[in-house]
Amino acid sequence: MEYFQKEIEKIKESELKKIQLERLKRIFSYAKEKIPFYQRLYKDIKNINSLSDIKNLPFTKKSDLRDNYPFNLFSVPISEILEIHASSGTTGKLTVVGYTKNDIELWSEVMARSLVCAGVRKGDIIHNAYGYGLFTGGLGFHYGALKLGVTVIPVSAGGTQRQLMIIQDFKSTVLTCTPSYSLYMAEEAKEMGIDPRKTTIRLGILGAEPWTEGMRKQIEKEWDMIAIDIYGLSEIIGPGVAVECEGKDGLHLWADHFLPEVIDPETGEVLEEGQEGELVLTTLTKEALPMIRYRTGDIVKLINSVCSYCKRTMPRISKIKGRIDDMLIIRGINVFPSQIESILTKIPEVSPHYQIVVTREKHLDKLEVRVEVTEKTFSDEIKKLEELQKKVEREISGVLGLSVTVKLVEPKSIERSMGKAKRVIDLRKELKEGN
Numbered sequence: 001m002e003y004f005q006k007e008i009e010k011i012k013e014s015e016l017k018k019i020q021l022e023r024l025k026r027i028f029s030y031a032k033e034k035i036p037f038y039q040r041l042y043k044d045i046k047n048i049n050s051l052s053d054i055k056n057l058p059f060t061k062k063s064d065l066r067d068n069y070p071f072n073l074f075s076v077p078i079s080e081i082l083e084i085h086a087s088s089g090t091t092g093k094l095t096v097v098g099y100t101k102n103d104i105e106l107w108s109e110v111m112a113r114s115l116v117c118a119g120v121r122k123g124d125i126i127h128n129a130y131g132y133g134l135f136t137g138g139l140g141f142h143y144g145a146l147k148l149g150v151t152v153i154p155v156s157a158g159g160t161q162r163q164l165m166i167i168q169d170f171k172s173t174v175l176t177c178t179p180s181y182s183l184y185m186a187e188e189a190k191e192m193g194i195d196p197r198k199t200t201i202r203l204g205i206l207g208a209e210p211w212t213e214g215m216r217k218q219i220e221k222e223w224d225m226i227a228i229d230i231y232g233l234s235e236i237i238g239p240g241v242a243v244e245c246e247g248k249d250g251l252h253l254w255a256d257h258f259l260p261e262v263i264d265p266e267t268g269e270v271l272e273e274g275q276e277g278e279l280v281l282t283t284l285t286k287e288a289l290p291m292i293r294y295r296t297g298d299i300v301k302l303i304n305s306v307c308s309y310c311k312r313t314m315p316r317i318s319k320i321k322g323r324i325d326d327m328l329i330i331r332g333i334n335v336f337p338s339q340i341e342s343i344l345t346k347i348p349e350v351s352p353h354y355q356i357v358v359t360r361e362k363h364l365d366k367l368e369v370r371v372e373v374t375e376k377t378f379s380d381e382i383k384k385l386e387e388l389q390k391k392v393e394r395e396i397s398g399v400l401g402l403s404v405t406v407k408l409v410e411p412k413s414i415e416r417s418m419g420k421a422k423r424v425i426d427l428r429k430e431l432k433e434g435n
């Protein structure tokens with residue numbers, strides 16, 4: 001087994017706790033001293049004496065970043081900031097994050113750790129098709145590769161046919177992009193007469209959006225590669241917060257830099273290990289933009305046991321179920337897009353390209369799932385297609401406990417994504433506004 005920083009990745013739990021407490025105390029005083037927002041937030045809180053004291057600190061959230069747009073949460077003057085990234089949410093305004101020299105070093109380090117954990121080795125050629133730009137994906141992987149000392153091709157997202165030519169000619173071995181883009185690339189490859197299974201790509205490090213085990217199987221089959229899940233968010237650092245090893249049994253979270261908690265999103269109460277809830281992260285070492293008890297909006301479970309595959313000791317998070325904001329409440333029933341994806345990827349006659357459309361009819365929410373059939377199924381007679389439609393409806397309704405309408409659509413008719421796929425179209429809001 002290879003590690004980037006073996007000592008720390010296999011640290012004893014008691015040692016890790018010691019480091020975490022020391023760093024938590026430091027970041028708490030640092031944020032309070034340097035950033036007016038934290039000064040106000042912590043005006044009645046004197047000290048942190050134990051790790052569990054973190055419970056006394058209020059949560060921070062995305063709106064705090066937006067309210068302090070663009071630079072008011074930075075702890076240093078802009079002259080100390082080397083790089084700025086931003087992500088655009090649904091509400092339009094950008095969430096802006098900044099990095100000092102030390103932060104870039106930290107990011108490179110956790111990304112190098114992540115790459116090794118995912119299975120990257122000296123001699124690999126990384127085809128990095130995450131977007132370069134304000135999005136943290138492209139540069140995050142880039143810095144990790146430089147730190148590790150492996151070749152990186154900064155191809156960025158888009159120009160799919162050119163990407164495939166580069167993979168073939170440069171003999172790239174590792175593909176890094178969103179899971180949905182990897183599927184799109186495989187599809188385009190076949191269109192061009194290239195068999196993605198015959199390329200030199202052996203490993204995919206995929207993330208930035210939720211994807212299910214079913215989707216993983218499809219991607220691994222299409223590319224004949226191992227597909228590894230990587231997680232992160234701009235507010236905390238970018239990619240490199242947590243990543244799977246080849247054991248694929250939860251994502252190893254670099255808890256010497258990012259302290260995890262899982263809370264009940266309704267009450268804010270901290271949950272026990274193994275219970276599903278919202279991931280809350282505290283940056284223990286980040287300089288420019290310390291985020292303390294930041295509500296990620298992502299639904300996970302925490303796993304504290306040592307990984308039986310790679311023996312790393314840091315806590316793990318389960319594969320991300322989805323974002324709280326992406327949870328649909330349909331006639332009172334909670335539905336995550338990932339639940340629908342799990343069902344669809346088990347039905348061989350349909351492809352993993354789907355979209356969920358929510359509308360309102362006569363004051364009732366209506367859920368429609370549009371899914372592409374495979375080329376082979378598409379040529380079947382109408383009767384067979386009707387049977388298939390009923391079957392997909394039955395399977396989804398059975399699992400969700402909710403009636404749904406399924407619309408089978410032609411292959412390649414659902415818009416492909418080169419970054420994060422848009423799985424849900426919620427027309428209820430527009431309908432309301434239109435009225």
Ligand code: DLL
Pocket residue numbers: 087130135136137206207208209210211229230231232233234235238239240296297298320322323
């Ligand atoms: O997506 C950082 C990243 C880039 C991660 C490349 C992995 C690979 P943001 O654009 O700020 O940052 O979006 C962060 O994306 O809160 C999750 O909701 C979602 N997300 C990221 N990784 C995963 C994943 C990057 N592996 C938001 N599974 C996060 C599910 C993910 N959701």
